[in-house]
Amino acid sequence: MLETRIQELKQMLMSEAGLVEKMASLSVDGLYKTIPSLLENVLALEDQVNQTELEIDDKCITTIALYQPEARDLRLILMIYRINNDLERLADQAVNISESTAHLMNNPVVYELPELEQMKDNALNMLKNSLDALIKEDVEISHQVCNEDNIVDNLNRQIYHHLLELIQINPILTKQYLHLLRIAKNLERIADLSTNIAENTIYLAIGKVIRHKSEDLL
């Protein structure tokens, strides 16, 4: 009955999350090593994610219609619905990154921007942690993820200023630098979405809304 459906929804969400993680790490790996057919692989994964997203969407609605869940069950289903949405947008970001990465494959330009690697590590870490916290409904880890968003935002600002300098020094490489800027933007979005997931996980676990609040209240 209701419990079975909730289990199924959780599993579907987890498998979708797994796909998205794969897409994200694949897309940025391409900056540091040669990966053949990167874009095609990522796009293929995106298809699967889109499919799952539609299924989860539908299932959430019918579950609410048929079973009128309350309290925890209701929070869980609504959060799954929301996070499902976020995962789809994460997948989008990964695709965007892949498009830029495709242009930069085998280009040493990326090594001029060490902050990018750090940012990528942070963002991917946040994504991984937020999904882990979701599975375990861990409020601690979710809080940590929310806190890390600042670090990523700072890195983003640093990269922007750094790229400004690089463009002035080497205007010929502007196109490549702009791709890098885009990738940074996408990584920042990934961090944002991971924070969303963490906030939703906290609501699920303890019913507390922490969206739009400043960090000191956490």
Add this chain to the structure above:
Amino acid sequence: MNRRKGKNTFWIMMMILMLIITAGFLVVFIVRIISLGAPVLSWKFIVEPPREAMTEGGIFPALMGTFLLTALAMIFALPSGIFTAIWLTHYGKPQWLVNILHIIINTMAGIPSIIFGLFGMAIFVNLLGFKVSLLSGSLTLAILALPVIINNTEQAIHSVPADFSEASLALGATTRQTISKVVFPAALPNILTGAIISVGRVAGETAPIMFTAATFYSRSLPHSLQDEVMALPYHIYALMTEGTHPESQVPIAYGTALVLLILVILIDATAIIIRSYMRKKRQW
């Protein structure tokens, strides 16, 4: 407030007064019969036949007669009454016929018993030629008892919740099976109580047997259905109206009355005990 209380007390006093009057009558009545009849009572009184032109002896033949009349009347009336009630409650069609039958039955229940006596005489004694006999008497009594038995059985059947019948039909039982396996067993206690009370009534009837069965004196107990019988109620009547030696016969009459009274009370008490036992055991 005191006015209300006063009014309340007044009515309570009135009711207690009425109760005393009613109960008083009953008590006086019973005491009188006991005082007049008890002196005559003995074991011999019950088991010996009358002697010396009813001035001595017992009332055994009358007791026997009453017993036989009642038993036979029940044998005739119970099955037909019960089956009629079953037909009326489960198979009765068309509705207008059922309604007419109910009117007839209820009317019969109110007909004075002397008329039953005349009816019995006309039909059984004369028309069918059964003569004044056990047969005629018990048939007449049976017809007397019939409306009461039918009504009582119908009521007993109606008091069985329809849920049971519905469940039975839904399981694929026929109406006949539903009646025999569910409805009738459930209604049986009430049917039985009603039957027992009818027995009490029938045993005490005088008018129906006056022209159809009873005789003042018979030398021996009845051998066959064609024989006349003595009966307790008739015996009382006869002794009081046709007796030649009132000094000895009136006490015997009261004694007979006492026996009859005790009999009826015993029968009704049995019915009440059975009914309350059944009520406690009742599962719905």
Add this chain to the structure above:
Amino acid sequence: MVEKQIWTSNLNLWFGKNQILHNINLEAYKNHITAIIGPSGCGKSTLLRCFNRMNDPIPFMELTGKVYLDGKDIYAPKTDVYAVRASVGMVFQKPNPFPKSIYNNVAYGLQIQGKYSKSEIKDRVEESLKAAWLWDEVKDRLHHSAMSLSGGQQQRLCIARALANKPKVLLLDEPTSALDPQSTAKIEELCLALKNSVTILIVTHNVAQAGRIADYTAFLYLGELVEFEKTEQLFTVPKDKRTEAYLTGVFG
């Protein structure tokens, strides 16, 4: 692939001059649960009782159209109505066990057929009580009166009693409306388990119940079959305005 088990064709029903059911075409599929919902007094129970001819004894009842069980019209003349009723079992709103022992209640349907041996009946009784999830609670007191059971247990007894006939279809007429929430939940779960062996048609005034257990739901309004759909579909995107009004509580 869903297979029709019991269905109506242009079914109309009157009690005297009142038309209760208007041109009903309803299908129930094998090994599925079909719910009939709708406001009170709209003919839901009457419709349900058409499936086992329990409306027949009601005076002035007239019926046109057909009701098919596995392809045979149960209203055709010369149909053995008693066999139909054994094949299409029914459980009522108020639990109504007979004032007999638990054993004799379940055995009743078999006893009236007169063609089963004592040991066959004994086995069947045990089987049915197990199927109704009541065996463990009563196995040591089969000869106690059925009336000594609680309401929820009595209702499961009635289910066992109907199952003893090994019916193809089980009709449930608001089976939980007289029960407390725990007993209700138990019986709902029982229905989900039973649908594998018997097709179930349930009338309920509790819409949420239909949502929880029914594969297909029919909405009956004023004796008309307004909509019939997979439950998921009916509850999320009903096609008829009246269905939507009912589900959102505009009338009820």
